[in-house]
Amino acid sequence: MSTTNYLFDARPTKPWKINRQQLAINSIAFIVVLFLTPAVVAVSPLKGKLGAAVVLFTLATVMNIVISLRRQGTKTLTNSFATSLIYTATALVLLPLASLLFTVIDKGKESIRWNTFTADMRITQPDAPFTEGGALHAIVGTGIIVLIATLICVPIGILTALYLTEIKGRFEGFVRFLVQAMSGVPSIVAGLFIYTVLIVSLGLKYSGFAGALALSILMLPTVARTAEEVLKLIPNDLREAGVALGGTQWRTVAMVVVPAARSGILTAVILGIARVAGETAPLILTILGNTETRVNPANVPMAALPLYTFNLMKTGLNVAISRAWGGALILLILVLILFVTARLLGGRKRG
Amino acid sequence: MVEINSKIEPAQTNEIQSEPRSKSRQENKMQETNQVASLASVAAQTSRAINKFTPGSGFETKNVHAWFGKHHALADVSLEFPSNTVTALIGPSGCGKTTFLRTLNRMHEFIPGAAMAGQVILDGQDIYEPGTDVTKIRLKIGMVFQKPNPFPSMTIGENVLSGLRLAQLKRSNKEELMEECLTRAGLWNEVKDRLGAHGGSLSGGQQQRLCIARALAVKPEVLLMDEPCSALDPGSTLRIEETIRQLAGSIIVVIVTHNMQQAARISDYTGFFLSDGGPGQLIEVGTTNEIFSQPKDKRTEDYITGRFG
Amino acid sequence: MITSQDSLVPLTTYSGVIPEKRELTTRPRFSDKVFRAIVTSGGFTSLIILGLIALFLTLQSSTVFRQFGLHFITGFEWSQGDPESGAPAKFGIGAMLIGTLVVSMIGLMIALPISVGTALFINYYAPDWLRKPLTIMIDLMAAIPSVIYGLWGFFILMPHAVYWAKLLHKYLGFIPIFRMPSEIYERSPFIAGIVVGIMIIPIITAITREVFSQVPLDRVQAAYALGATRWTMIRAVVLPFGASGVAGGAMLGLGRAMGETVAIYLVLNLYFIPNFNILFSSGGNVASLIVSKFGESEDFELRALMAAGLVLFVVTLLVNFLSDLIVKRTARKGR
Helix, strand or coil, rough: CCCCCCCCCCCCCCCCCHHHHHHHHHHHHHHHHHHHHHHHHCCCCCCHHHHHHHHHHHHHHHHHHHHHHCCCCCCCCCHHHHHHHHHHHHHHHHHHHHHHHHHHHHHHHCCCCCCHCCCCCCCCCCCCCCCCCHHHHHHHHHHHHHHHHHHHHHHHHHHHHHHHHCCCCHHHHHHHHHHHHHHHCCCCHHHHHHHHHHHHCCCCCCCHHHHHHHHHHHHHHHHHHHHHHHHHHHCCCHHHHHHHCCCHHHHHEEEEHHHHHHHHHHHHHHHHHHHHHHHCCHHHHCCCCCCCCCCCCCCCCECCCCHHHHHHHHHHHHHHHEEEEEEEEHHHHHHHHHHHHHHHHHHHHCC | CHHHHHCHHHHHHHHHHHHHHHHHHHHHHHHHHHHHHHHHHHHHHHHCCCCCCCCCEEEEEEEEEEEEHHHHHHEEEEECCCCCCCCEEECCCCCCCHHHHHHHHHHHCCCEEEEEEEEEECCCCCCCCCCHHHHHHHHHEEEECCCCCCCCCEEHHHHHHHHHCHHHHHHCCHHHHHHHHHHCCCCHHHHHHCCCCCCCCCHHHHHHHHHHHHHHHCCCCCEECCCCCCCCCCCHHHHHHHHHHHHHCCEEEEECCCCCCHHHHHHHEEEEEEECCCCCCEEEEEEEHHHHHHCCCCCHHHHHCCCCC | CCHHHHHHHHHCCCCCCCCCCCCCCCCCCCHHHHHHHHHHHHHHHHHHHHHHHHHHHHHHHHHHHHHHHEEEEEEHCECCCEECCCCCCCCHHHHHHHHHHHHHHHHHHHHHHHHHHHHHHHHHHCCHHHHHHHHHHHHHHHHCCCHHHHHHHHHHHHHHHHHHHHHHHHCCCCCCHHCCCCCCCCCCHHHHHHHHHHHHHHHHHHHHHHHHCCHHHHHHHCCCCCCCCHHHHHHHHHHHHHHHHHHHHHHHHHHHHHHHHHHHHHHHHHHCCCCCCCCCCCCCCCCHHHHHHHHHCCCHHHHHHHHHHHHHHHHHHHHHHHHHHHHHHHHHCCC
């Protein structure tokens, strides 16, 4: 079939988009508001950062109303006010996040030296210079504890997800509710529970293993729910195709469904790790903390990054607190890496 | 043999007995021509004194194009809608008629990547003029959607007046307005005793008439309807068609419809849209009577006689 | 073709008897039975864990409840007692429970409007290119460990928050909750509330954003077609649709806030007197109590801590249950 050539001299336009003139007015207005704010703060009784924020908000709202009055006439008052409020809300979310990230990086890098990753605090006082001692024990501890927690939690988490998506038994809703309820268990309660069972009832010692058990309780709902979401996305055709080829359900799930959801399940696991890697409270009750690097997860108190940060912070010594910020920075980087990896994996899956 | 046949449904029997293959084509052909005649007669029955368009006074489009991202969906539509008339837009699916309708009150721009060109002029003003208050435009040009969509959180009465609330208009005689709009939408008698009930408690057809009443409450000059009956049963469709005919006495109605009989029944003018793989275009427009009895364009004739679409 | 007599014959043989229904069941093979058993037991691990938590904490703390009864919940005293003077041990977490509620409510009051605003921004205000980065940033906020929030709250937020608290006291001091018994502003429920609020913002925002994104487009368009401004559309369509989802998200956030431990421990001064002057440096928190007393307590006090943990467990479970109920009820209504 021959395609007709459509010769129209019309160009696509978007008249509803903000045009250059309006953009210029907006920008000028914004700059005016920015410069006006310190001026108003200087002459008014409102002082300090909070005062400046209040003035900024008020001026921005007024300017917004003036501009929209000019563009759209009356009855835009509530709309402009609401717009200002909603922009402010978003700013109020991003401000603490930015401040937190900036502070952790800024203060954390002070104490970080090469030996932070090669030495532990065995013979170093918390307030010794940064060139002595390090967080090796904490990093190793976190690694081991999280690894064990992952090994315990992942099979159970995937089984839970499989129950919800493949078996769909009578108790599907109930199990889903339980998982939901479990995600609400406070982390301190998980720690207390493991402490009660292992250390009080069974008489075992504080150990990395106990910490890992506590973390796996917190990790399970995240892994189960994310894995369920992923398994749900696997088209039913695939399952039917597997069964139609004469496969048993077990073989279909193991050889078709789970492999198809592989990267999604990996995402679930990584999100679960990110969820628990920074947990402090349950570790206080289960691993107790240590200043030496320990690799044996049984019978010996262990260190972990969040606990290391927490304990140093509690000392109240300036140098120790700097070390605590350093620990926080390492922890933050670890969580960021996990988070970004999960995002990339998840994003690739969805296309 | 007779006994056997008697167990089959009578209609089926007839078909089997009286239908050699060769004959059926002829019959179909006859049916087609009949259809044209019947549509034309329907259109003729309902045709009224038709207003002539006076430029600068009513509602018109000039060289309207529409894009979705890179896809050129609609090209070069220039149409005039005389006051107090119903214009039907017909055409096969994907021909751009709904897109065109949505450019008429600037609903087109909600689709990400949408773009347009050309002008839509109401009372001598281009509604796409930069700086135009789009909410005012939509007050003047109301819209009724394919699926009835009353606001479920509001009662029937609140639904009718929701436009006032949404556009923050002040009005003193709300009760009167509510009754007037519901009456014009042909719903007053059915709901006058339960204005406090929720909109969702009505039937589909009633909900759609409620949506019409809601659109009328802000006193639009133009009412756009996007296949308003496609989700409704024939009875409700009839009621809504009556409503549309009555509305035509006071405002401009533009209605997109898949149903050619409906176009023939209710419209004064009909525009035929078609896309041959490229952007949709307005192939032909004229009085409904003309379009259905003596279409000028071959493609229009093919479409209304059912050769495609 | 159809007229052929043969093809019609089957119709005549219709006997009028409906054959018995046949059960369509596949007898699972042995391997599948094992598979199903394993998966099902895996699915019920959550139940087992939750049950074990309740069981062990109850067993360990039963003596505490037997001795103090309801006073454990309503009492305001916490002392190990003194064997020399013969003063008995007294354990009551009333002040801590009240403190937990006060701090969580402050957190919720701060987080809820901000979260709803942000969710609205992401769905209805932000330009397309900004939506995804914003969503990612807010998810990231949820992933930041609580000890870091505690650190930041103590060193960075506290100085600002003390200044805001002074302003509140100066201008709104006539309101009872802003009164100050004495001028100590550091480590107050107000500050702990802000920190917890920031921590639950991502949770509430995520749920609210999700609910708002499910608002039917045709309703939004209907509102705009009636000449609505963005805000009036949100008022008339989005907020009524999302209200119960927002409520569910708020409850979930509340549950998180009540279970928060180390961040609060670092920015709140634990004190066994119920305090409603939120700007004053005295508050309570069950989870922080456990952390703060854990290292130094023995035997009976330890059991009291377990009892406190049990109470916290039950309370958060109830809050979560309520949140689940709200969300479910909404889903069933179909809106």
